[in-house]
Amino acid sequence: MNKQFTFVVKVAVIGALCSSVFSACKKDSKKADNTTTTSNTLTSDEDSLKYLMYRTMQVTYVDGGRDKTTDLPTYYWYSQVPVLDPSSSTYSTADALLETMKGYSTGTGSTVLDRYSFLDRDSSLSSSLQDGVSEFGGKISATGNFGMEVSYASDGSKTYLYILYADKNSPAGVQGLTRGDQITAINGDTAISYDGSSGTKTTKVINAIYNSSSVTLKVTKARTNASATYSLQSGSYNINPVLFDTTYTVNGQKVGYFVFYTFTSPYNSKGAATLTKTTLDALFSKFKSAGITNLIVDLRYNGGGSVTTAEYLDSAIAPASAAGKPMYYYLYNDKLTANLNDVGLEASVNFPSATGGLSLSNVFFITSGSTASASELTLNNLKPYMNVKLVGSTTYGKPVGFITFTISEYDSNHQEKYLADLYAINFATENANHSGGYYTGITPDQTASDYINVPWGNTNDDHLDQILNYISTGSFARTAASERLATQGSSTQRASMPTSIVSPKFNGMVDYRIRMKK
Structure with missing residues (x-):
């Protein structure tokens, strides 16, 4: 089915940045707004992002494609969030503000229901999910730099590092790495046994697999039990x-x-x-x-x-x-x-x-x-x-689930500056x-x-x-x-340790x- 959703949230920036009164930046500036308080003018991109994120979730969204404003909150739990000041220094970043807002999404027994909302600051998610292309940059991609995931497993006495899976088209998959292949050394280092989720060895493994652009793996193949060495370079596929x-x-x-x-x-x-x-x-x-x-x-x-x-x-x-x-x-x-x-x-x-x-x-x-x-x-x-x-x-x-909101700001020359994609439960x-x-x-x-x-x-x-x-x-x-x-x-038998390395x-x-x- 050819159906995909995105709202584009835009704010015109007058001079350096828009003032803290959002209505001054909207076409319809006469509507009252009693659901946002501000204590400061917006002096940075992060301030703008905080303010626009809050407005999108709690007050209104601006559909840039139709150039129309609709005064409706989009957050699923908006009614449980009290009036907050998004420009307050209490929230050092938009992510900190979002975490505070998520904390009000309570259900039975005061359980916080929103474990999910987040900001994507480089739009990498839409590239992978919507266009089906894995990209690589300064952030972990949707599939990992080499197109594979790894996890520890245990036989009850020892731990072992295994490849969970590899996309067939990825740098790892193209070389034949697949589920069940045991990694015995990384960049020549055999000290890779599990030592806790934040242990030195585990962290070393995570950085090598998910945060590097190249890696060399010594592997025992699942189907043949033969040993082989693979040199991988991150890439797009x-x-x-x-x-x-x-x-x-x-x-x-x-x-x-x-x-x-x-x-x-x-x-x-x-x-x-x-x-x-x-x-x-x-x-x-x-x-x-x-x-x-x-x-x-x-x-x-x-x-x-x-x-x-x-x-x-x-x-x-x-x-x-x-x-x-x-x-x-x-x-x-x-x-x-x-x-x-x-x-x-x-x-x-x-x-x-x-x-x-x-x-x-x-x-x-x-x-x-x-x-x-x-x-x-x-x-x-x-x-x-x-x-x-x-x-x-x-x-x-x-x-x-989410509807994507792309948040951008515009300078006095109408040049767009992308801030983030907002994924807040809708x-x-x-x-x-x-x-x-x-x-x-x-x-x-x-x-x-x-x-x-x-x-x-x-x-x-x-x-x-x-x-x-x-x-x-x-x-x-x-x-x-x-x-x-x-x-x-x-x-x-080597049973998965699913919390050993977070995907x-x-x-x-x-x-x-x-x-x-x-």
Whole structure:
């Protein structure tokens, strides 16, 4: 679906910077504003960013494409945030102000619900999620400098460093690095064992993998156990979100399986199909030709991305009976809800008039604590229409998403200066049964362990072992050999330590639609 959203927030700068009275910079300067106080004039770009961010979330947004101002707050929890002074020195940066505002988004038991809102100061996220291109600069990219992620694993007595995955088109993937490859030395240094999340050795690993432009890795390959050395240079590449795919035959039934690591958009900012769309088109065509009756979607490391990709997947997977029916509903704050037509927002999204043509008995999703947002949206949307099973561990818990707001300022010569992209929660979602609100995550139907030394597609993977048994017998169970390993342990089992290295990848779902409507 060719739908992407962005509002552009602009302020004219008179002289050096706009004054603290925002209405003096707007075309409509007569409207009263009792929801913002200011103590100082804006004397820096950071002051402007703080002020405009606050206004966008709490008071109004300015749609630069239509050159129209609408006095409506956009933040989902705006009504819980008291009147603040965004120009106050209390907030040294816009990020500090945003953290304060997020703290008011409380739910049951005063739990803070907004763990998600943030500022993107170099617009790298829209490049990767919307255009499907991984870029590299002074900041960690959406996929890591080398297009791979790493994690520690444990056999119960020792820790080991492994590659979780590598994009096929990335510098790491092109050289053949993949899941299950064990890193034994970095730049000739073998002192890389886990010593705590902020330990010297762990920090050294993080900096080498995620914060450097080149690295040399000594690796023991997962499938051959052979040792090899790889020299990597960071670079830009077209993201391929499908890490692996295959088809199994279980008791005469064809089973499709694929690993999906990010929700890059099917269409870029110019409306052209991305590699994501062409790859998924080919994949589902292959599954349809094979006559699969069960599908396994591996989202264990997928933190989400574009909601249009979730819509694509749901449309491809859903049964014919879902055609034309509600896929999911949007929930906005009360003021946006009362003015949806005026602001061009949708109340719901339906399945297309014809779904993908698969006839599935079951769809299984492999999940973990890293499965978030658009991933959760995808599986939740299908639950009202088919048999959905989750295998793994509880998901991250993010039933909310973003509309992008690009914040810029203009000097007296009308020259634009980009400040940041604002990602502050603007909506929640519910499926056709109005089920949502999973802030603490979605629990699996069957737990499974993530042994990251097991390569993609290997049926010794604990998740696949149990799912294939379900397809064969109708109940989750491990094979006898796998059950012995699970209960007795083995030095060959190396379970993921998911909190050992925090993923630098974006976690969330973004709806860019309004940009595409301009």
